[in-house]
Amino acid sequence: METNKLIFSNRYKFEIGSNIFINVPVILRYEDIDLISVIKETELEYTTKIPIFHSDGTHLAYAKGNRLYTTPDGDKAGLEIKTYPSLWVGKMDGKTIFEIKQKAPDFFKTTAELYTNDGFFVKCLDNPSPVLINTNGDSLRIGGIVMSGNTFTNCKTGVWIRKNGSVGIG
Numbered sequence: 001m002e003t004n005k006l007i008f009s010n011r012y013k014f015e016i017g018s019n020i021f022i023n024v025p026v027i028l029r030y031e032d033i034d035l036i037s038v039i040k041e042t043e044l045e046y047t048t049k050i051p052i053f054h055s056d057g058t059h060l061a062y063a064k065g066n067r068l069y070t071t072p073d074g075d076k077a078g079l080e081i082k083t084y085p086s087l088w089v090g091k092m093d094g095k096t097i098f099e100i101k102q103k104a105p106d107f108f109k110t111t112a113e114l115y116t117n118d119g120f121f122v123k124c125l126d127n128p129s130p131v132l133i134n135t136n137g138d139s140l141r142i143g144g145i146v147m148s149g150n151t152f153t154n155c156k157t158g159v160w161i162r163k164n165g166s167v168g169i170g
Contacts, residue, residue: 012038012046017140019150019158026157030116041065052090052098057117061090066100118163142167 013022016036021027027036033051041047047065052074054060060074061081068081068088082089090098139148142159145167152158152170160168 014038014046014048018148019140019152021158022151022153024152024155024158027159029157029160031118031161031163033117035116039064051117053117054092059117060092061098063088063098063100068098068100145169 011023013020014024014027015021016027021038025038026034027038027048029035035050037049038046039049041064048063050063051059052061052063052068054077058073058077059071060077060079061068061070063069066088068090070079070081078092080091082091086101088100089096139146140159141147142161147169155170157168158170162168
């Protein structure tokens with residue numbers, strides 16, 4: 001029996017609020033905008049990509065993995081990206097609008113108060129509050145739905161939120 005085999009896999013897995021998404025290219029979608037998507041970074045590595053919009057719909061920046069990048073419109077709007085040890089911060093008009101905290105080389109935590117391209121407010125925090133998305137480490141809360149310990153496998157979109165309040169799962 002041969003025990004020293006190297007096995008390559010194109011499968012990827014991300015965990016958000018104790019919910020696991022395996023081979024799900026769009027983890028969270030609002031209307032037709034991918035709010036959390038999975039992109040291929042290198043031949044064997046995958047990461048998340050999150051667009052960052054202003055309340056007027058301007059695409060200011062995006063988070064790719066544990067880094068923040070401004071767009072040309074973000075530069076024009078005055079968005080600043082500050083980097084500190086294990087922390088990336090997006091600031092506009094002196095207010096923090098996005099943070100990425102890196103706890104380990106392959107683990108990062110994101111907190112944000114964001115808008116979609118049509119002004120719909122999205123908030124992601126570590127403490128319970130009546131927000132659209134709430135991650136506290138053990139569950140994902142979207143509107144009135146609390147999801148914990150679920151596994152989504154091989155679906156095009158994990159969670160799809162509509163402006164009218166309806167939510168599609170898987």
